[in-house]
Amino acid sequence: MTDFETFYITWYSRAKYFAREYILSESDAENIVQDVFLHLYERRELFDAYVNLTAYLFTSIKNKCLDHLRKKVTEQEVALELQSEFEMALRMKYDSLEILNTDFPNESGIEELLNAALQKLPERCREIFIMNKLEGKKQKQIAEELQISVNTVESQMAIAYKKLREELKDCLPLFIFLFAIS
Template sequence: MKHFATEYVISDEDAENIVQDVFVELWENKEMLNMHMNLIAYLFTTIKNKCLNHMRHKIVVQNTATKMQEEYLISLRMNLDSLEAFDNKLFSDQDIEKIINRALDSLPEKCRTIFFMSKIEGKKQKEIAQELNISINTVGTQIGIAYKKLRTELKDYLPIMLFLLSL
């Protein structure tokens, strides 16, 4: 039976586990066994079904891992391209400050205020909500809007954006 399972799941360890699971289930449900039942056919059918389930699961896991790796590689390529395009000599401290201020100034006033209170002053969302007499959800929404707008404004300046978002 292990040899049968190994033909499909390839791994000896997986095949052993499948066969062992089938026998454990058989033992746990021994009262259900019918004396007129073809035990060999039952065991091989159960092992076949467990192998199918195992292989389907492995395929899902592998596809997920592949997709995550592809997304990671895309992210790495974007970061690499951005860093290669980023020339430190092009920007003085004043230029970087201008870029950041221009991006922050593009935020709506309330959004900018909430973002400053959260990221510059280091206040918690609850404190900001109480101080401005607004809900915590509004604070979270405004910070989300700020991040989205800053991402758009600073898309060509990934290192600056990463710095801002890490505040």
């Protein structure tokens, strides 16, 4: 039996027990210890009689455990942050539906609200929005017809969306559904 095999047999179960005290998962603790022993085995020629191999083993396991725990803490923090963002988005959607005004006398009431909001848009902005959303023209086609750049069409659409969102904020979810304003 080699010196390394003897060292492994002597210290493996103690090293695993040590790692298990800090790592919640048995398999994670075992993987850490196996990784450290593999690292030691691959570099066994580099160690001489003056290196306290046992101290090196436990220091390596300690450091691997710390790395593992840092990773788990970070993962948990990210998961909590994502959960918090999800809950906030859910709350906003819930609140938005709660206050959604769906009390329109008829379809013409919806059209009146939309037309009033469209009339508040700047003329060029309104023209581009109507061509795109109501007439179904592509941005490139609008740019060619109006002899403007596609970037101008895009920026005018962004302005239209922003102003319509502000104007129609109380019934925006309904308009998103009905007219694909997004």
